[in-house]
Amino acid sequence: MENLKNCKSCGKLFLKVSRNICPDCFQEEEDCFLKVKNYLDEHPNATVLEVSTETEVTQKQIKKFIEEGRLITTQFTRLSIECERCGVEISQGKYCESCQEELKEGFKSSTTKKEEQKEAGKIHIRDRLDKR
Ligand SMILES: [Zn+2]
Ligand SMILES: [Zn+2]
Structure with missing residues (x-):
């Protein structure tokens, strides 16, 4: 019944109110x-x-x-x-914002973005990623 929790910082057991x-x-x-x-x-x-x-x-x-x-x-x-x-x-x-976007899209695009930056717009890997 009691909302006991281990302190996220020191590990001590305490009564959780609103913090970890x-x-x-x-x-x-x-x-x-x-x-x-x-x-x-x-x-x-x-x-x-x-x-x-x-x-x-x-x-x-x-x-x-x-x-x-x-x-x-x-x-x-x-x-x-x-x-x-x-x-x-x-x-x-x-x-950063762009990383947040990518993380939202998932792992598959994270490598794509890096390559994309490296190639500085020469290739269009991203086109393959049907962004919905
Ligand atoms: Zn503590
Ligand atoms: Zn970033």
Whole structure:
């Protein structure tokens, strides 16, 4: 009946309310977030690396805040993150728009796109893919 769950962060069993992490870890994350936020208020042009160095919050954690949309990269313009797939700069989420599109279409098109980019429009592999 009780909604017990293992904390996604530390593994401790806790009563799940709306999060995947326990109150301890949540508090820790909030502390990190505040540190990052405060730093960015004073240094709006800081990069993820700078913020991480100055606040001692891991880049991974900062990126998570960005992914969750808690840090608005349009506001902090240099706080961009990279697409996990192609490395292009993005402002939110894990993947750039084109990768998101491709992931939606499925695996078959992911290699096609790469080849397509390599050939720079010389060939039309994509034509074979009947995109619906
Ligand atoms: Zn925890
Ligand atoms: Zn991408």
